[in-house]
Amino acid sequence: xxxxxxxxxFQVLKTGQSMTLQCAQDMNHEYMSWYRQDPGMGLRLxxxxxxxxxxxxxxxxxxxxxxxxxxxxxxLRLLSAAPSQTSVYFCASSYVRGFGNSPLHxxxxxxxxxx
Amino acid sequence: xxxxxxxxxxxxxxxxxxxxxxxxxxxxFSSLQWYRQEPGEGPVLLVTVxxxxxxxKLKRLTFQFGDARKDxxxxxxxxxxxDTGLYLCAGGGADGLTFGKGTHxxxxx
Numbered sequence: 001x002x003x004x005x006x007x008x009x010f011q012v013l014k015t016g017q018s019m020t021l022q023c024a025q026d027m028n029h030e031y032m033s034w035y036r037q038d039p040g041m042g043l044r045l046x047x048x049x050x051x052x053x054x055x056x057x058x059x060x061x062x063x064x065x066x067x068x069x070x071x072x073x074x075x076l077r078l079l080s081a082a083p084s085q086t087s088v089y090f091c092a093s094s095y096v097r098g099f100g101n102s103p104l105h106x107x108x109x110x111x112x113x114x115x
Numbered sequence: 116x117x118x119x120x121x122x123x124x125x126x127x128x129x130x131x132x133x134x135x136x137x138x139x140x141x142x143x144f145s146s147l148q149w150y151r152q153e154p155g156e157g158p159v160l161l162v163t164v165x166x167x168x169x170x171x172k173l174k175r176l177t178f179q180f181g182d183a184r185k186d187x188x189x190x191x192x193x194x195x196x197x198d199t200g201l202y203l204c205a206g207g208g209a210d211g212l213t214f215g216k217g218t219h220x221x222x223x224x
Contacts, residue, residue, distance in 0.1 A: 004157070042214050042215060044214075048211065103160035104205075109155070
């Protein structure tokens with residue numbers, strides 16, 4: 001059972017380039033989300049989805065786009081990379097929106113550096 | 116916006132010592148989850164507490180949810196080097212999970 005799979009594991013971009021971070025889960029979870037983790041800032045929610053065709057903004061959505069065409073996949077797009085987007089990105093999923101007894105299952109992260 | 120404050124931010128102790136990590140908020144949460152994260156990996160759930168005053172034990176780890184469901188603590192007895200990691204608390208509510216900034220724990224042999 002793969003759980004939550006993120007690719008790539010590492011990426012270096014130049015300012016202004018675009019890219020897509022991939023996330024796939026095989027647990028049939030309705031809820032999927034993207035977080036960024038920065039030193040001293042903790043985990044901050046970028047975007048989330050409660051099901052196929054439904055997405056919404058989190059705490060820090062600017063500069064990122066998402067779509068949810070299938071239950072399994074939830075890609076995160078950086079439209080025009082900036083050095084401030086240098087971070088570790090985590091995709092996470094759960095059965096419901098993450099309260100009560102529904103734990104988040106995290107991928108192993110993508111470490112992105114923007115020069 | 117619901118905020119969770121974790122303390123201490125950093126803790127380095129010797130193997131065999133006891134320690135407590137705190138997670139505090141002025142907001143009420145429907146549940147409180149604790150995660151542990153190792154370098155290069157994503158956070159992994161340790162426990163969820165949902166009832167005010169609830170205490171859960173996981174081997175040498177004891178988790179408590181405050182009576183008012185605004186705070187929680189994690190107590191580790193006889194810490195071991197394998198307990199080293201980043202410990203995160205997360206409060207559940209209508210807007211989903213809110214994470215604290217974490218406690219970096221180092222257990223020295």
